Amino acid sequence: xxxxxxxxxxxxxxATDVLRGIDLEVARGxxxxxxxxxxSGKSTLLRCLNFMERPGGGTIALDGEILGREGRTxxxxxxxxxxxxxxxxxxxxxxxxxxxxxxxxxxxxxxGLRTVRGMPKPEAEARAAKELARVGLAEKADTYxxxxxxxxxxxxxxxxxxxxxxxxxxxxxxxSALDPELVGEVLAVILALAEEGxxxxxxxxxxxxxxxxxxRIIFLADGAIHEQGTPDEVLKNPKKERTRAFLASHKQFxx
Amino acid sequence: MRWDFAxxxxxxxxxxxxxxxxxxxxxxxxxxxxxxxxLVGLGRYSRNRWIHIPATVxxxxxxxxxxxxxxxxxxxxxxxxxxxxxxxxxxASLGISLNSAAFSAEIYRGGIQSIETxxxxxxxxxxxxxxxxxxxxxxxxALKRMLPAxxxxxIEIFKMSTLASAVAYVELLQQGKLIASLNxxxxxxYTAVAVIFFVFLWPLVQFSYFLERRLRRDE
Numbered sequence: 001x002x003x004x005x006x007x008x009x010x011x012x013x014x015a016t017d018v019l020r021g022i023d024l025e026v027a028r029g030x031x032x033x034x035x036x037x038x039x040s041g042k043s044t045l046l047r048c049l050n051f052m053e054r055p056g057g058g059t060i061a062l063d064g065e066i067l068g069r070e071g072r073t074x075x076x077x078x079x080x081x082x083x084x085x086x087x088x089x090x091x092x093x094x095x096x097x098x099x100x101x102x103x104x105x106x107x108x109x110x111x112g113l114r115t116v117r118g119m120p121k122p123e124a125e126a127r128a129a130k131e132l133a134r135v136g137l138a139e140k141a142d143t144y145x146x147x148x149x150x151x152x153x154x155x156x157x158x159x160x161x162x163x164x165x166x167x168x169x170x171x172x173x174x175x176s177a178l179d180p181e182l183v184g185e186v187l188a189v190i191l192a193l194a195e196e197g198x199x200x201x202x203x204x205x206x207x208x209x210x211x212x213x214x215x216r217i218i219f220l221a222d223g224a225i226h227e228q229g230t231p232d233e234v235l236k237n238p239k240k241e242r243t244r245a246f247l248a249s250h251k252q253f254x255x
Numbered sequence: 256m257r258w259d260f261a262x263x264x265x266x267x268x269x270x271x272x273x274x275x276x277x278x279x280x281x282x283x284x285x286x287x288x289x290x291x292x293x294l295v296g297l298g299r300y301s302r303n304r305w306i307h308i309p310a311t312v313x314x315x316x317x318x319x320x321x322x323x324x325x326x327x328x329x330x331x332x333x334x335x336x337x338x339x340x341x342x343x344x345x346x347a348s349l350g351i352s353l354n355s356a357a358f359s360a361e362i363y364r365g366g367i368q369s370i371e372t373x374x375x376x377x378x379x380x381x382x383x384x385x386x387x388x389x390x391x392x393x394x395x396x397a398l399k400r401m402l403p404a405x406x407x408x409x410i411e412i413f414k415m416s417t418l419a420s421a422v423a424y425v426e427l428l429q430q431g432k433l434i435a436s437l438n439x440x441x442x443x444x445y446t447a448v449a450v451i452f453f454v455f456l457w458p459l460v461q462f463s464y465f466l467e468r469r470l471r472r473d474e
Contacts, residue, residue: 098377112381
């Protein structure tokens with residue numbers, strides 16, 4: 001069953017075409033890893049899906065419902081209230097965590113429930129504690145982000161996104177800002193979510209992880225889908241030359 | 256020369272009345288100036304030009320005219336345009352508050368702009384509206400960074416209150432002038448006024464240091 005359908009998505013920043021017509025269908029329970037060189041548009045694609053960036057052209061449909069309405073240009077017109085609904089249904093985890101530094105770990109996780117959902121404090125607190133426990137940080141509930149390691153910060157950020165009960169999760173290079181020894185703990189949490197059957201899109205440079213966690217791999221080049229398929233197809237037997245070159249450069253120093 | 260503070264102490268009650276007047280206009284201008292400044296600062300930050308342009312005009316106008324001139328203008332010129340009289344307190348409060356609003360608006364704008372865009376991303380990704388993100392995420396962090404500048408503003412407002420004496424509002428300097436003219440002791444009278452200001456302001460500055468330390472506890 002399709003949860004998200006993207007048709008002809010484009011985006012330009014100034015004179016640069018970052019996305020040149022992306023078509024993408026995501027079924028419930030699918031886990032898609034998006035790969036590509038820097039500047040290929042993979043982060044922008046992800047950020048368009050929960051409207052952190054407004055799409056330039058094309059349509060995005062959530063549960064069969066096309067968002068926004070047609071305007072005079074190719075760019076559709078979106079109501080803020082509509083986008084707020086979408087963002088609650090599509091959670092996002094950022095490369096730089098973007099935790100709120102003036103709130104404790106549990107305060108961060110509760111914030112969406114309290115402010116956006118208007119949930120009473122005891123209820124929100126209980127829910128937030130549950131999410132922190134899920135990412136293995138129950139004992140850090142009252143710690144401020146400044147006193148957490150990068151890996152712990154990212155796990156709090158994941159708990160914060162999960163607390164909103166999103167139907168789909170977007171991970172924007174969740175381990176790129178981490179010291180190598182902290183990458184594992186974050187990937188373990190994401191893997192556990194994958195095993196629960198959650199729908200997720202993941203921009204990553206961790207090819208090995210993408211191979212294990214994803215049900216589908218998309219290779220992006222120059223703002224378009226260059227090649228896609230199962231992890232075995234794309235990562236082990238890439239058909240296109242650019243995919244092969246990309247994979248080769250990433251495996252250059254493997255042993 | 257001989258210092259003669261006895262003639263000042265004889266007029267303690269006049270100084271107390273003056274101190275009360277200073278505190279009253281300070282409180283009014285602090286609240287009005289800093290809250291109006293927040294509104295104007297948010298306006299300066301707005302992308303809507305119908306909000307942005309008037310806010311900018313306001314800031315530029317009040318930043319580039321002297322407070323003393325504004326107070327005199329509100330006291331002498333405004334009543335000609337309006338059908339009612341304006342008291343010295345209202346004229347002085349208007350001048351000082353609007354001037355402080357213009358200056359603090361720039362502090363607010365700078366403070367808000369100094370917050371990383373990632374914080375907006377984090378708030379919006381949870382489904383927050385602009386106002387929610389501003390109130391819950393951006394302003395609390397920005398206020399912490401702005402606190403030293405806002406404290407300076409408060410100190411400035413306290414000292415600007417002496418300008419109200421130009422329209423004969425009863426405050427410390429006005430009472431100091433009165434005592435000086437009664438007893439021909441300007442040196443003692445103005446020394447006493449200066450000391451009283453220091454006694455008020457020094458704890459205020461200490462309090463701001465305390466606040467800054469408290470706000471830093473999440474680091």
